Amino acid sequence: MERTVIIGAGQAGGRAAVALRANGYGGEIILVGQEARAPYERPPLSKEVLLGAAQAGAALVNPESVYHENSIELRLDMPVRWINSATRELTFMDGDRLGFQRLILATGARARRLEWPGSEAAKPYYLRTCDDAEVLRRTLSGRQGDIAIIGGGFIGLEVAASARQLGWTVTVIELGQQCLERVLPSASARVLVDLHERHGTRFRWGASVKETKETNSRIRLLLNDDESLNVDVVVVGIGSEPNMKLAEAAGLECGNGILVDDQCRTSVSDIYAIGDAAIAPNRWFGKPARLESWENAERQAEQVARVICGLPTTNDAPPWFWTDQFDRNVQIVGVPTDEDQMTVEPGKTPDQYVHLYSRGDVITGAVLFNSGRRRRALSRQMSEMRDAAAAPCSPAESVDSMEINA
Amino acid sequence: MSDSKFLRLCCISDIPDSGILRVTVPGYDPLAVCQVDGAFFAIADTCSHGMASLSEGDIEDGQIFCPFHGGGFEIATGNPTERPCTIPIATYPVKRVEDALFIASK
Ligand SMILES: Cc1cc2nc3c(=O)[nH]c(=O)nc-3n(C[C@H](O)[C@H](O)[C@H](O)COP(=O)(O)OP(=O)(O)OC[C@H]3O[C@@H](n4cnc5c(N)ncnc54)[C@H](O)[C@@H]3O)c2cc1C
Ligand code: FES
Numbered sequence: 001m002e003r004t005v006i007i008g009a010g011q012a013g014g015r016a017a018v019a020l021r022a023n024g025y026g027g028e029i030i031l032v033g034q035e036a037r038a039p040y041e042r043p044p045l046s047k048e049v050l051l052g053a054a055q056a057g058a059a060l061v062n063p064e065s066v067y068h069e070n071s072i073e074l075r076l077d078m079p080v081r082w083i084n085s086a087t088r089e090l091t092f093m094d095g096d097r098l099g100f101q102r103l104i105l106a107t108g109a110r111a112r113r114l115e116w117p118g119s120e121a122a123k124p125y126y127l128r129t130c131d132d133a134e135v136l137r138r139t140l141s142g143r144q145g146d147i148a149i150i151g152g153g154f155i156g157l158e159v160a161a162s163a164r165q166l167g168w169t170v171t172v173i174e175l176g177q178q179c180l181e182r183v184l185p186s187a188s189a190r191v192l193v194d195l196h197e198r199h200g201t202r203f204r205w206g207a208s209v210k211e212t213k214e215t216n217s218r219i220r221l222l223l224n225d226d227e228s229l230n231v232d233v234v235v236v237g238i239g240s241e242p243n244m245k246l247a248e249a250a251g252l253e254c255g256n257g258i259l260v261d262d263q264c265r266t267s268v269s270d271i272y273a274i275g276d277a278a279i280a281p282n283r284w285f286g287k288p289a290r291l292e293s294w295e296n297a298e299r300q301a302e303q304v305a306r307v308i309c310g311l312p313t314t315n316d317a318p319p320w321f322w323t324d325q326f327d328r329n330v331q332i333v334g335v336p337t338d339e340d341q342m343t344v345e346p347g348k349t350p351d352q353y354v355h356l357y358s359r360g361d362v363i364t365g366a367v368l369f370n371s372g373r374r375r376r377a378l379s380r381q382m383s384e385m386r387d388a389a390a391a392p393c394s395p396a397e398s399v400d401s402m403e404i405n406a
Numbered sequence: 407m408s409d410s411k412f413l414r415l416c417c418i419s420d421i422p423d424s425g426i427l428r429v430t431v432p433g434y435d436p437l438a439v440c441q442v443d444g445a446f447f448a449i450a451d452t453c454s455h456g457m458a459s460l461s462e463g464d465i466e467d468g469q470i471f472c473p474f475h476g477g478g479f480e481i482a483t484g485n486p487t488e489r490p491c492t493i494p495i496a497t498y499p500v501k502r503v504e505d506a507l508f509i510a511s512k
Contacts, residue, residue: 372476
């Protein structure tokens, strides 16, 4: 019997396994993961979980019974060390081997590490996994103090919002002059910064940590402007890096991610890559993009299942990402940029509005504030406009990354 | 209807123009009573994706869309139809007696 092995039991891997069956795949499916848990949703980790409103790992990608019902074998807590793409065999960390006819790499990404003189003494927290979230939650709950968050990306801002809501005094240390510079136009990013400032969060722009000074009971961060900051907890959220060592070692073409075509195929036949680890042609960016978003993981998972089952597929809906901070849900659809014309479309209440970005008559992107209900129509409209304008995307000529989840 | 096997949900005229009314009855998590093309349904009011009340959402094409992230469900079956919702919500049969709606008591 043919066997498909999926490496990475996360959002993309978990979804792909079930989608294979749903599309009629009759072979063996083995879902291999390095974490000890069955696939779970990461979005709640920086939000509800830190706030204590949900348990880490409680939100599952698939209900537990689904794997058994669909004859999907789960091999958890089993990191893969090596893939031999010639003999179609992989080797686990413990030396066990497993052959495959088809392989899906869904290895995701990891939090980018930051080192500075004395960084070990600051014992910085990172947030990617359930275990990370549980450790941070325990640190933040039941007491209050000062927290420094290095990096004003989505994860940093979500942690900032959660920590503020728990009563912590929050300082965000951001190298740029604005938050989310690579993913949000400045007018939309400003709304988020204002929101945080209204809740009492302080931002240090153009700032970085030079050194961790002494560490008796507190952590003293010396910043690049020679000012120092005394805090109790340091969190680093400076983006993430694709997990592609396995792919590189197996001889698969990689850039800032595992290179795939518009059918999730890597440079080696019958090996596919999806989710945060993959960089795929993207007509919205006009070049290959590695998207770190829940929806991208879902879409590529469903797509690869169809591809393996020999069904036709396209995946060219506008990229979509959401974040929740304080009482605000913010959704980004398409690729809004500072070069586009921005108009504000008001909603039913003052906290509901849409920043609509366009070039000529074509809507290129939108940022929705508490307006999730507008997304479907906008997304559809943007696709129709794009189809009409029919801007073809050149294949993997560039490997620039566009990280949604900066 | 005095039959203790059924609990009264609401009067049809209680359902606002949006077609959705949030109702709480003993033994059930909060419910959203929905009116779709003259038919009535009771579904779980809490979105399976997060802590949002579906009764504050919108009905379109037999689906209910969550006010928070905009995910959706088919009202008749509770099956997810729109991301980010992926887990079905509970649905319950509704019994109509004249102008009132009832649900089986638990
Ligand atoms: C805290 C947090 C909050 C987020 N919030 C949002 C949000 O609000 N909205 C949104 O759109 N997106 C959000 N995201 C992004 C979203 O969760 C990711 O895009 C999604 O999880 C990507 O899925 P994936 O399967 O590619 O990667 P992952 O979910 O990371 O899964 C990859 C899995 O592969 C495993 N793996 C890696 N290497 C190996 C190996 N060698 N052997 C075996 N297993 C291996 C990893 O351990 C991991 O379990 C958030 C992410 C985080 C971390
Ligand atoms: S809470 Fe309903 S869609 Fe997210």
